Amino acid sequence: xxxxxxxxxxxxNNKEAGxxxxxxxxxxxxxxxxxxxxxxLKNRDKIIEKARIYHLKNHDKIKERTxxxxLKTYVKKGxxxxxxxxxxxxxxxxxxxxxxxxxQIHHLPEYEQWRSDVFQRDNxxxxxxxxxxxxxxxxxxxxxxxxxxxxxxxxxxxAQMCEELWDVNxxxxxCKDCHELTENYGGKKLEEGR
Numbered sequence: 001x002x003x004x005x006x007x008x009x010x011x012x013n014n015k016e017a018g019x020x021x022x023x024x025x026x027x028x029x030x031x032x033x034x035x036x037x038x039x040x041l042k043n044r045d046k047i048i049e050k051a052r053i054y055h056l057k058n059h060d061k062i063k064e065r066t067x068x069x070x071l072k073t074y075v076k077k078g079x080x081x082x083x084x085x086x087x088x089x090x091x092x093x094x095x096x097x098x099x100x101x102x103x104q105i106h107h108l109p110e111y112e113q114w115r116s117d118v119f120q121r122d123n124x125x126x127x128x129x130x131x132x133x134x135x136x137x138x139x140x141x142x143x144x145x146x147x148x149x150x151x152x153x154x155x156x157x158x159a160q161m162c163e164e165l166w167d168v169n170x171x172x173x174x175c176k177d178c179h180e181l182t183e184n185y186g187g188k189k190l191e192e193g194r
Contacts, residue, residue, distance in 0.1 A: 102144065105159045114138065114166050122173035131175050139174045143184040 040047075055062065088094065105111055115138040125132050140147065144165075153159050164170065179185055 101148070101154065101156070101159070104156055105165075108156070108160065110160055110166055114168065114171065117168045118171035119173050121168060125173065126175040126178055127172050128174055128178035128181075134175050136173050137176060137179045138171050139179050139182060140184075141170050141172055146184070 086092075089097075118138040119136060124136060126134070126136065142164075147153075147162070147165050147170075148159070151158070151162050151164060153162055153165075159165060174182070
């Protein structure tokens with residue numbers, strides 16, 4: 001028999017309770033939750049095994065349902081996220097090619113090679129504090145933005161051909177903290193000169 005907080009008997013099937021569906025007392029709630037948890041823990045391995053067997057038996061059906069759902073969602077509505085019509089300027093979230101030149105240059109293989117060469121030359125050690133085994137950054141001694149400005153670089157091709165940009169002697173390995181303390185970190189010096 002379950003007792004409500006107001007003292008009456010809980011449940012519809014009980015003659016004494018009538019249509020009353022009250023709120024169970026806290027201790028009964030906790031007992032019910034605990035029983036359910038114990039029942040789940042006892043049967044957990046069986047439940048997992050049943051799910052695994054179901055997925056093994058019905059793998060092709062599940063895959064087909066997923067494919068059909070994909071077709072209904074995208075292809076029938078004329079939108080396929082993997083098509084050329086959804087990439088670049090045709091993508092719904094295109095904002096006019098707003099990636100900056102410096103961001104594009106930082107993703108070039110030449111830039112990755114320059115960083116790697118600077119780290120290797122400095123033996124993967126911060127040249128200011130001497131720390132190793134932490135996140136390192138390659139710092140341009142002459143500011144990256146200043147090089148772009150001095151050489152009138154406006155395109156990726158021009159950046160790839162600029163030897164000053166990829167000069168290993170213009171780079172130094174620093175940890176993040178030491179890099180932020182440099183006078184031209186993030187183009188600070190260039191912005192102050194404006």
